[in-house]
Amino acid sequence: MLVNVPGPWSPLLGRLALSEIPYTNPILAPLFVVIVLAGIALVAAITYYGKWGYLWKEWFTTVDHKKLGVMYIILGLVMLFRGFIDGLMMRTQQMLAVGPGDNGMKAMGAIHGYLTPFHFGQIYSAHGLIMILLAATPLLVGIMNIIVPLQIGARDMAYPYLNALGLWITAAAVFLIMISLFVGDFSHNGWFGYAPIFELAYSPGVGVDYWIWTLELVALGTTLGSINFLATVVKMRAPGMTWSRLPIFTWSAVSANIIALTSFPCLQVALALVGADRYLGTHFFTAGFGGNLMLYTNLFWLWGHPEVYFVILPAFGMISEIIPAFSEKPIFGYTAMVLATFAIAGVSWIVWLHHFFTMGMGPYVSTEFSIATMLVGIPTGVKVFNWAATMYKGRLTFSAAMLWAIGALFLLLIGGLTGMMLSIPAVNYMVHNSVFVVAHFHMMLLCIVYAVFGAVIFWFPKVFGFKLNEAWGKIMFWLFSAGTFLVFFPMFMLGFMGETRRLDWPFDPHWAVWFDVQEIGIVVYVLSVLAFLWMIYVSIRDRAHHRVGADAWGTSRSLEWLTDSPVPFYNYAMVPHINARDEAAWRREHGFSQSRPDHFAAIHMPNNTGVAVYIGALTFVIGFGLTWRIWWLTVAALILTVLIMIYRSGKGDPGYVISAEEMEKLDRESRQNMSDGQQHLPKGGGYTGGTVTAYSAAASDQRPQGTPPGNSRPLS
Amino acid sequence: MSHGHSNPIEHPEVQMASRGSYLTGFIIASLLMLAATILVSGQVLAPFPLLLTIMGCAGLAAIAQIYFLLHIDISEHNIWNTVALVMFIPLFVITIGLTWWMFSQLYLRTMPMIPGMPGMH
Ligand code: HEM
Ligand SMILES: [Cu+2]
Numbered sequence: 001m002l003v004n005v006p007g008p009w010s011p012l013l014g015r016l017a018l019s020e021i022p023y024t025n026p027i028l029a030p031l032f033v034v035i036v037l038a039g040i041a042l043v044a045a046i047t048y049y050g051k052w053g054y055l056w057k058e059w060f061t062t063v064d065h066k067k068l069g070v071m072y073i074i075l076g077l078v079m080l081f082r083g084f085i086d087g088l089m090m091r092t093q094q095m096l097a098v099g100p101g102d103n104g105m106k107a108m109g110a111i112h113g114y115l116t117p118f119h120f121g122q123i124y125s126a127h128g129l130i131m132i133l134l135a136a137t138p139l140l141v142g143i144m145n146i147i148v149p150l151q152i153g154a155r156d157m158a159y160p161y162l163n164a165l166g167l168w169i170t171a172a173a174v175f176l177i178m179i180s181l182f183v184g185d186f187s188h189n190g191w192f193g194y195a196p197i198f199e200l201a202y203s204p205g206v207g208v209d210y211w212i213w214t215l216e217l218v219a220l221g222t223t224l225g226s227i228n229f230l231a232t233v234v235k236m237r238a239p240g241m242t243w244s245r246l247p248i249f250t251w252s253a254v255s256a257n258i259i260a261l262t263s264f265p266c267l268q269v270a271l272a273l274v275g276a277d278r279y280l281g282t283h284f285f286t287a288g289f290g291g292n293l294m295l296y297t298n299l300f301w302l303w304g305h306p307e308v309y310f311v312i313l314p315a316f317g318m319i320s321e322i323i324p325a326f327s328e329k330p331i332f333g334y335t336a337m338v339l340a341t342f343a344i345a346g347v348s349w350i351v352w353l354h355h356f357f358t359m360g361m362g363p364y365v366s367t368e369f370s371i372a373t374m375l376v377g378i379p380t381g382v383k384v385f386n387w388a389a390t391m392y393k394g395r396l397t398f399s400a401a402m403l404w405a406i407g408a409l410f411l412l413l414i415g416g417l418t419g420m421m422l423s424i425p426a427v428n429y430m431v432h433n434s435v436f437v438v439a440h441f442h443m444m445l446l447c448i449v450y451a452v453f454g455a456v457i458f459w460f461p462k463v464f465g466f467k468l469n470e471a472w473g474k475i476m477f478w479l480f481s482a483g484t485f486l487v488f489f490p491m492f493m494l495g496f497m498g499e500t501r502r503l504d505w506p507f508d509p510h511w512a513v514w515f516d517v518q519e520i521g522i523v524v525y526v527l528s529v530l531a532f533l534w535m536i537y538v539s540i541r542d543r544a545h546h547r548v549g550a551d552a553w554g555t556s557r558s559l560e561w562l563t564d565s566p567v568p569f570y571n572y573a574m575v576p577h578i579n580a581r582d583e584a585a586w587r588r589e590h591g592f593s594q595s596r597p598d599h600f601a602a603i604h605m606p607n608n609t610g611v612a613v614y615i616g617a618l619t620f621v622i623g624f625g626l627t628w629r630i631w632w633l634t635v636a637a638l639i640l641t642v643l644i645m646i647y648r649s650g651k652g653d654p655g656y657v658i659s660a661e662e663m664e665k666l667d668r669e670s671r672q673n674m675s676d677g678q679q680h681l682p683k684g685g686g687y688t689g690g691t692v693t694a695y696s697a698a699a700s701d702q703r704p705q706g707t708p709p710g711n712s713r714p715l716s
Numbered sequence: 717m718s719h720g721h722s723n724p725i726e727h728p729e730v731q732m733a734s735r736g737s738y739l740t741g742f743i744i745a746s747l748l749m750l751a752a753t754i755l756v757s758g759q760v761l762a763p764f765p766l767l768l769t770i771m772g773c774a775g776l777a778a779i780a781q782i783y784f785l786l787h788i789d790i791s792e793h794n795i796w797n798t799v800a801l802v803m804f805i806p807l808f809v810i811t812i813g814l815t816w817w818m819f820s821q822l823y824l825r826t827m828p829m830i831p832g833m834p835g836m837h
Binding site for chain 2: 234258262266294295298302349350353359360361362364365
């Protein structure tokens, strides 16, 4: 090849060799055994119960946006857990290693703490990449996937097959980063990478290559998804769903996906150039030969800052759906909300430089970007006031989802204010690259995680037909919040005390006490993870008691609450006609919530396909082959991918048609199923009344069948 | 997925696509890239004129790709393409323009000057 890789290379296996598997590592080797055993147990269980066919037919080959969304969310939750374990390891290392002197565990080969610097570097790099791109992004994409078509009254996404492709390419990225645990090692230069340390001369291993191809894959999957979302909202809205009636969450999805579509290609180009340096021997980002180190940082953050808004805007959208439902009021200032969303999206394009003020481009440039960054605060402030005004004089129900949404607001406040501090260059010079910055963006990203948990609890009954256990949802909320407080407030303190980020050996003994507090926080986080798992278990066990009707909360507002719960695969038996901005609330208040379609028409649905799974698997092989420089494998997988794509394009998907009679039957069964689950419930709400909103134009005596959240069963 | 939608082959953007235009776009873009590569690797020009020349090549390649490969133009039949074009211009100015400004300020402070650049010594 054009570059000489250090170390052995063979045509058959590339750089791969048995010695690349870290079977002597005292952490990874046992973990590997555990994972292999768990994997065998899982495969055995699926085989024993004969579920392979079911999984393949119903899930792996599906093009149904709801199932794809559920799989996105499961993927995101698994990676959230993996990222959390990374966090736990980093916190423990710093707690053990703090202070001068020789406190390392010799058995592990560490001079300080229990991790070697090389291992610690891989952990923080993987943690950042995983949390932002493989946990937060799939969680948000998954929720958008489920909710956006429902909110606009569509039967599916505009391109159902493309949707599946996006999921499986993202899954390929997940597998690639997971396999880097056990085969070779991962990058150690941070989640965003530094030039020139990622050049082959300074990072001769495969770690950086894993990093490049994981990012490339997830960027590809997300770009495809964003095209799909935009086409869906532009083209697939139900009759009457004008732009001015679009639910806020869908608006936020539109803005976020415009950002994704325009910014992810930047990341792909930046990484392709890094790849060219490492594989072809070019000099884009080297220190000599005409290369420019800072160009990389510039290109990366040109994507990086829009990306942070790509993840926060859908979270804002979720908060905007949860708060009105549990305040029993429409959102305050709809138009202002939409404009603010787009203002944030627009400004997000002109601020990326605040990530490297300290590079030294002088006062004029810094001033421009400082002011632009502060401008973001205006639309964000508009949103916060709108949420507050929505709650003002509302009839508040502090359900678990509402708690998460309100919690998100507090984190947004702290994160936003510290962001404002960071956007002042003079302040930034003091705290840049300290853990103060780390605390800032964790406030922001946790704001997203809070919104996601709120959204999961809020929309879970829509997708599965029963509610999650409220009490355990609240317990988890309080544990999680305590953990957040204990881990991240000390981090702000440590930032002011001068702790730089990514220290495998925090040398200053004055920091010790804050590390201990953080470690306690991590323990509390662990408890919240257990509470989450228990909540899932209890909810599934008692699902018969928590079945819901179409309008699960009794106070819901937007269109998705009109169709049955769980949502049938065709979403709406007849495409609904939209009359108002909050369609479900409008129908409830005008006494139409029980009305059903009076006739049915044949509908056209897409077929399942395995092609997306195959292409996903092949992209994984391409990433793996490139990482290890196994050229024949890469080329073979690439050719196969192209052939499969050509084959699929030639064949197309005629889809299938469900006749009107069949639709009527399906609709009747779905209804029946839903009301069977309702037998045990009293009609009409509980203590909130559940229906008559304080602001309804015309209260009706139609009682929806929702249960107010307070009625759920006690702890078990 | 609504049923009985008009034939996708009849959509204007599909109608616009032809083998000829794809090939033309591909050939023009490749030739421009080749020209830039030869200029750079042969060091045919002084550094600053070289920089301007390859930037010119890049600009032409971008226009060729937008027109021949993406079929984005300002004609009326395809409103969304025009919207995409209108989106593209501010983004282009922002990304390239602000980056340029930033680097020029940075170089003023940190780099030896590129020979041949006007206004610098
Ligand atoms: C009010 C809005 C915000 C302002 C004014 C702001 C400001 C800043 C500034 C100035 C920095 C650079 C700090 C430094 O490195 O010295 C920064 C870093 C960061 N911010 Fe924000 N920010 C805001 C919102 C957000 C949001 C919404 C997110 C994500 C959801 C976010 C995520 C991040 C991340 C990930 C970093 C650092 C990345 C890294 O260095 O690894 N910020 N922010
Ligand atoms: Cu930023």
